[in-house]
Amino acid sequence: MSHFGKSGPPDIRDTYSLLVLNITFRTSADDLFPLFDKYGKVVDVFIPRDRRTGDSRGFAFVRYKYAEEAQKAVDRLDGRIVDGREIMVQFAKYGPNAEKIQKGRIVESSSKTTSRRSRSRSPRPRHRDEYRDRDYRRRSRSRSRSRGRNDRSRGRERDHRRRSVSRSASPDYRKDRKKGRYDEERRSRSRSYGSASPPRRSPNPSRSPSPRRTSQRAESADKGNNNERSPAPKSVSPRAQPADSRSLSPRRSDADE
DNA sequence: GTTGAGCGTT
Numbered sequence: 715m716s717h718f719g720k721s722g723p724p725d726i727r728d729t730y731s732l733l734v735l736n737i738t739f740r741t742s743a744d745d746l747f748p749l750f751d752k753y754g755k756v757v758d759v760f761i762p763r764d765r766r767t768g769d770s771r772g773f774a775f776v777r778y779k780y781a782e783e784a785q786k787a788v789d790r791l792d793g794r795i796v797d798g799r800e801i802m803v804q805f806a807k808y809g810p811n812a813e814k815i816q817k818g819r820i821v822e823s824s825s826k827t828t829s830r831r832s833r834s835r836s837p838r839p840r841h842r843d844e845y846r847d848r849d850y851r852r853r854s855r856s857r858s859r860s861r862g863r864n865d866r867s868r869g870r871e872r873d874h875r876r877r878s879v880s881r882s883a884s885p886d887y888r889k890d891r892k893k894g895r896y897d898e899e900r901r902s903r904s905r906s907y908g909s910a911s912p913p914r915r916s917p918n919p920s921r922s923p924s925p926r927r928t929s930q931r932a933e934s935a936d937k938g939n940n941n942e943r944s945p946a947p948k949s950v951s952p953r954a955q956p957a958d959s960r961s962l963s964p965r966r967s968d969a970d971e
Numbered sequence: 972g973t974t975g976a977g978c979g980t981t
Contacts, residue, residue: 733978762979775979799975810979 729777730784730818731806739770745797750776754783754791775806781819838930850938 734746743759750756761774774836778784784805792803814821 731979735973735977739974760979771977771979772975773977773979802980806978808978 729779729820730781731790731809731820732776732778732784732818733804733806734776734791735772735802736799737770737772737774737801738799739772741774741797741799743774746774746776749794749796750778750787750791752788755779776803784818794919804852837912840845850926 732750737746741761743761747756747759750759755778757777759774759776761773763769765770776784778787787947788803788805791801793800794803795801806815807818809815809820834849876888
């Protein structure tokens with residue numbers, strides 16, 4: 715079992731966060747701990763997982779106590795085959811709590827004694843850059859096709875995932891857009907986070923399902939929805955449309971919950 | 972059981 719993350723962040727006062735990408739979905743922190751611990755003192759290993767499924771997202775964060783060890787780990791473990799997959803180890807750019815991170819090092823307002831340690835990353839920024847650049851470019855091709863395979867798909871997933879709880883998501887906007895399977899995920903997520911928020915955001919007792927929807931829909935389409943990517947309002951048969959039954963689900967569930 | 976760009980929790 716992983717004792718990491720159970721107690722939260724131990725100490726991010728002088729730790730260096732490393733981001734491990736491209737790891738398998740079944741790779742746990744315990745599997746990465748011994749691997750990274752061999753190259754240095756690992757303070758904490760954390761693997762972000764999904765809220766609903768609880769499955770790994772495919773990347774992990776490894777915090778080292780010293781940058782030199784972290785740097786070595788990055789150089790040694792970057793591109794290493796773990797669990798049959800090539801992992802990518804690099805310094806974290808963003809902090810957990812919007813902390814100030816420089817080259818993977820988390821600097822707080824209290825930490826002002828970074829003069830001596832500053833030389834750790836100063837000596838060889840160029841050398842490592844060139845060295846990594848060459849190696850990075852070689853295996854970059856492998857990931858190139860994966861990345862450039864479908865930008866649209868990537869953006870979609872990333873958007874829906876990164877946005878997390880859509881704070882700017884309007885009810886009308888949500889209803890207008892027919893997501894699909896993500897709809898249930900969003901609803902489930904909203905409900906989870908909606909502990910402090912009222913479960914029902916649409917306290918409209920008298921809502922007409924069919925007639926109201928049609929009129930609103932026609933109006934929207936006539937307004938400016940034309941520009942949107944909904945060229946086919948009813949191009950398929952309602953009977954043979956699975957999405958239609960899903961569209962009707964939310965309403966019932968909303969009222970039920 | 973699946974997927975594959977990226978940046979994190981008590």
